[in-house]
Amino acid sequence: MVHNNNNRFRFFFHYSSLAKLTFWSFVFLALILVFFFKSPSSSSSSSSRVMTSSRPSMTSSLASDLYRRSLKTSSWGGPTWEKRVKSSARIRTRNGFCVLVTGASGFVGTHVSVALKRRGDGVLGLDNFNDYYEPSLKRARQALLERSGVYVVEGDINDVALLKKLFELVSFSHVMHLAAQAGVRYAMQNPSSYIHSNIAGFVSLLEICKNANPQPAIVWASSSSVYGLNTKVPFSEKDRTDQPASLYAATKKAGEEIAHTYNHIYGLSLTGLRFFTVYGPWGRPDMAYFFFTKDILKGKPIPIFEGANHGTVARDFTYIDDIVKGCLGALDTAEKSTGSGGKKRGPAQLRVFNLGNTSPVPVSDLVSILERLLKVKAKRMVMKLPRNGDVQFTHANISLAKREFGYKPTTDLQTGLKKFVRWYVSYYGSSKKSDQ
Numbered sequence: 001m002v003h004n005n006n007n008r009f010r011f012f013f014h015y016s017s018l019a020k021l022t023f024w025s026f027v028f029l030a031l032i033l034v035f036f037f038k039s040p041s042s043s044s045s046s047s048s049r050v051m052t053s054s055r056p057s058m059t060s061s062l063a064s065d066l067y068r069r070s071l072k073t074s075s076w077g078g079p080t081w082e083k084r085v086k087s088s089a090r091i092r093t094r095n096g097f098c099v100l101v102t103g104a105s106g107f108v109g110t111h112v113s114v115a116l117k118r119r120g121d122g123v124l125g126l127d128n129f130n131d132y133y134e135p136s137l138k139r140a141r142q143a144l145l146e147r148s149g150v151y152v153v154e155g156d157i158n159d160v161a162l163l164k165k166l167f168e169l170v171s172f173s174h175v176m177h178l179a180a181q182a183g184v185r186y187a188m189q190n191p192s193s194y195i196h197s198n199i200a201g202f203v204s205l206l207e208i209c210k211n212a213n214p215q216p217a218i219v220w221a222s223s224s225s226v227y228g229l230n231t232k233v234p235f236s237e238k239d240r241t242d243q244p245a246s247l248y249a250a251t252k253k254a255g256e257e258i259a260h261t262y263n264h265i266y267g268l269s270l271t272g273l274r275f276f277t278v279y280g281p282w283g284r285p286d287m288a289y290f291f292f293t294k295d296i297l298k299g300k301p302i303p304i305f306e307g308a309n310h311g312t313v314a315r316d317f318t319y320i321d322d323i324v325k326g327c328l329g330a331l332d333t334a335e336k337s338t339g340s341g342g343k344k345r346g347p348a349q350l351r352v353f354n355l356g357n358t359s360p361v362p363v364s365d366l367v368s369i370l371e372r373l374l375k376v377k378a379k380r381m382v383m384k385l386p387r388n389g390d391v392q393f394t395h396a397n398i399s400l401a402k403r404e405f406g407y408k409p410t411t412d413l414q415t416g417l418k419k420f421v422r423w424y425v426s427y428y429g430s431s432k433k434s435d436q
């Protein structure tokens with residue numbers, strides 16, 4: 001009896017442990033699945049849960065890869081979030097626009113968003129706050145935007161579910177597309193970031209815009225870098241753009257071709273703006289005028305490049321306020337898209353404009369101006385222009401933008417740098433804070 005009881009006990013114990021083991025294995029497996037497939041946004045609202053559980057309609061493996069990537073970077077959804085989105089996008093003036101600004105926490109995006117908001121347009125920002133340069137500067141710009149009444153949604157332009165949701169909540173009349181991986185040299189370190197933001201991201205945005213009803217008009221940032229190795233100056237929109245000197249330039253050129261396609265097939269109104277070396281307060285720390293200022297103040301040597309046979313390296317430096325006026329001019333003259341819900345109904349506007357200053361300045365002169373403004377002598381290191389993306393010379397012909405929307409830059413380099421230096425010193429102090 002004892003023996004029998006013992007056997008039964010062992011039999012029972014054996015099967016109950018097996019059941020427990022199976023049960024806990026299932027729990028463990030379920031936890032792993034939840035961990036891998038749960039989007040941050042899916043937990044924040046029931047509506048976003050619906051959006052993220054159904055896969056976006058793009059079918060290629062590239063699209064699904066991007067979609068997965070976007071799930072990791074985005075955090076959005078919920079009634080409070082939706083209220084903020086709608087309130088920021090609300091038009092506050094008669095005949096005002098409702099504009100989605102991508103890259104809103106970037107240098108140009110911040111200035112353009114503030115200007116639009118100030119004149120009564122509804123503005124919603126979108127930015128993924130990537131760490132290409134100090135994210136704290138992007139957060140400070142975001143705080144500035146917040147004070148101006150512009151809400152910046154944190155998310156990636158590749159996040160199809162997020163874009164769909166934004167277009168569901170708001171009927172955008174315009175998209176000011178400034179989000180991009182900028183910088184020519186960084187492309188040698190991280191080429192895929194240029195494909196992700198400047199090509200895949202642009203296509204994902206255009207896909208949403210083409211399906212929207214009504215379709216918005218789109219103004220977007222191309223770049224003077226599309227002129228690449230051209231030697232004929234000043235650069236005109238009619239010139240060739242088929243010899244880029246960097247992957248960055250190649251992705252901007254690709255963007256112009258992609259814009260043509262979406263205009264041709266879907267009737268999207270598209271305007272590309274080729275910016276020429278934009279500078280000013282709240283600027284980009286990866287640009288020469290910015291890190292020269294930092295290094296001069298620290299007493300560090302700065303590299304000054306020269307072309308073949310000691311040729312001058314010069315840039316058509318354009319002050320941010322002039323660029324903002326150009327962006328607003330392009331938005332104001334953009335015609336409506338002609339399609340709706342993915343179908344073209346007639347020919348639509350397709351434009352490209354140079355936005356420059358029309359007076360190239362040698363980089364060594366830029367340094368002299370900074371020396372005077374900072375009252376510190378720079379330690380100049382003259383060296384040969386490396387072949388890593390930079391071109392020797394840029395110079396814009398701006399007659400087309402002048403004709404179409406009265407674009408006329410008014411700030412010279414001396415005046416603009418004075419404003420930049422004043423901002424720099426007030427933001428960082430006169431020494432080392434920018435070293436984060």
Ligand SMILES: NC(=O)c1ccc[n+]([C@@H]2O[C@H](COP(=O)([O-])OP(=O)(O)OC[C@H]3O[C@@H](n4cnc5c(N)ncnc54)[C@H](O)[C@@H]3O)[C@@H](O)[C@H]2O)c1
Nearest residue numbers: 103105106107108128130156157179180197221275277278
């Ligand atoms: N500043 C210039 O001199 C200059 C010259 C020519 C062209 N451009 C173009 O103008 C635009 C604005 O430039 P900027 O100087 O303000 O650069 P920026 O880097 O300061 O701004 C771009 C913003 O886009 C965001 N972003 C990047 N990839 C994104 C993504 N996948 N999803 C969401 N947000 C993303 C970044 O976080 C950043 O805040 C860019 O398209 C740039 O290529 C700038």
